[in-house]
Amino acid sequence: MEYGFVDCHCHISAREFEEDLEVVIHRTTEAGVKTLIAVTEEVGEFDRVLQLQDSYPDLVAPCFGIHPLQHSGGAEQRSVRPPIGLDFTPWCAPTQQDRDDQMTVFVKQLNIAKELELPVNIHSRSAAKVTIQTMTEQGVKHALLHNFAGKPSTALDAVKAGYLFSFPPAVCRNQQRDKLIRQIPLEHICLETDSPALGLDKHVRNEPSNIALSCRYIAHVKGLSPQTVQLVTAQNAYRLFPKAKRC
Ligand SMILES: [Zn+2]
Numbered sequence: 001m002e003y004g005f006v007d008c009h010c011h012i013s014a015r016e017f018e019e020d021l022e023v024v025i026h027r028t029t030e031a032g033v034k035t036l037i038a039v040t041e042e043v044g045e046f047d048r049v050l051q052l053q054d055s056y057p058d059l060v061a062p063c064f065g066i067h068p069l070q071h072s073g074g075a076e077q078r079s080v081r082p083p084i085g086l087d088f089t090p091w092c093a094p095t096q097q098d099r100d101d102q103m104t105v106f107v108k109q110l111n112i113a114k115e116l117e118l119p120v121n122i123h124s125r126s127a128a129k130v131t132i133q134t135m136t137e138q139g140v141k142h143a144l145l146h147n148f149a150g151k152p153s154t155a156l157d158a159v160k161a162g163y164l165f166s167f168p169p170a171v172c173r174n175q176q177r178d179k180l181i182r183q184i185p186l187e188h189i190c191l192e193t194d195s196p197a198l199g200l201d202k203h204v205r206n207e208p209s210n211i212a213l214s215c216r217y218i219a220h221v222k223g224l225s226p227q228t229v230q231l232v233t234a235q236n237a238y239r240l241f242p243k244a245k246r247c
Contacts, residue, residue, distance in 0.1 A: 003234030004034035005215065006244070007208045008166045009121055009146040009192035012038045012060065013048040016196040016205055024207050025056060031209035035237070035244050036060050037192075039121055039146075041067035061244035063121050065109060068093075068102045085123030086131045103134070110138045119240050121146060128154045136161050142240055146192055149176075152183045159188050164240055166192035169200045169213040181221045186229065190237045191215055 007028075017024055028036065038049045038060050049062045068087040086102050093099050113120045119142035124131040128150025135143060136157075143163040147170070148155060155165065165184055171177045181189070191214045193199070199206025200213055212226070215233070219226040238245045 003231060003238070004032040005191060005211045005230060006035045006037070006234045006237035006241075007033055007193050007195075007211050008037045008144055008190040008237050008241070009039050009063075009168075010036055010195040010208050011041065011197070012036055012195065012208070013040065013045045013052060014196050017207075024209075025059065027207065027209040029059065031212060033208050033211055034059070034234070035241075035246065036208055037063050037121065037237075037241060037244060039063045040065060042070060058246045061241065063241075065121065066105060067123060068106065086127035086134075087123065087125045088127040088130075089125050106131075106134065107138060110135065110140055114139065119143060124148065124150070132158045132161065132163070135163070144190060144240060147194060147198060148180070150180075152180050155180055155184055159184060164188050164190050164236055166190040167214050167218060168192050168194040168198035169206060169210045169217075170194075170198040170202075172200055172213055172217045173202075178221050181218055186222065186224070186232050187236060189218060189229075189233055190240070191218075191230075191233045 036059055038052060040046055040049055043066065046064055053060045053062050068085045069092050086106055087093060088099055093102060110120060120140060122131065122143055122145050124145060132154060141162060145158060145163055145165050147168055148165045165188060167177065167181065191211050193206055193208050193211050195206045195208050197206060199210055215229050216226050219229040
């Protein structure tokens with residue numbers, strides 16, 4: 001396979017990987033993963049991602065951003081203040097102020113990306129329509145919508161805008177995303193794991209070596225071979241993230 005897999009959205013800098021990172025990286029490369037787009041959620045993680053890029057320059061490509069939900073000390077999450085992405089899940093962003101704050105930070109990050117001519121890696125939950133609307137209004141051209149779970153009609157607006165979608169192994173848990181996967185052209189689909197979250201089993205740490213599960217599932221739903229899905233999704237990923245391509 002020419003390209004191998006590209007994990008377009010993972011959190012390899014997460015605490016969950018601190019203890020056995022080398023083993024995880026070994027399994028990642030053994031599984032044929034060529035590139036990890038290492039997404040941050042908080043400013044405190046930026047240095048760690050840069051260190052990881054230093055340690056694994058052929059594998060790790062940093063992707064800096066601030067998640068719309070932030071940990072407030074403990075395990076509890078709240079909206080980022082003043083707030084890449086929008087997460088309007090009612091129990092996470094209960095007030096209009098929360099949603100406004102997220103929007104402020106979202107637009108700010110979109111503008112930074114435009115200024116630096118960089119693609120954006122978007123988290124959107126319970127906010128698909130407004131996310132895509134905001135992005136098109138802001139003139140965003142290069143974007144990945146990670147773990148998208150909006151309506152197929154909303155997804156088609158994003159396809160028209162030229163945006164891409166990535167799906168983690170969690171899509172194999174049930175058939176909820178099948179319609180969406182069938183509707184989105186393969187040229188707009190990438191693979192991701194969102195490790196350590198969104199694995200096949202909710203209670204087990206996910207890792208990038210599981211990316212083949214997403215590939216096989218998308219292939220099955222679309223009636224294509226896993227090889228085709230692997231090749232086309234990798235081409236899509238490097239088209240969107242050209243700086244991540246090492247060879
Ligand atoms: Zn994520």
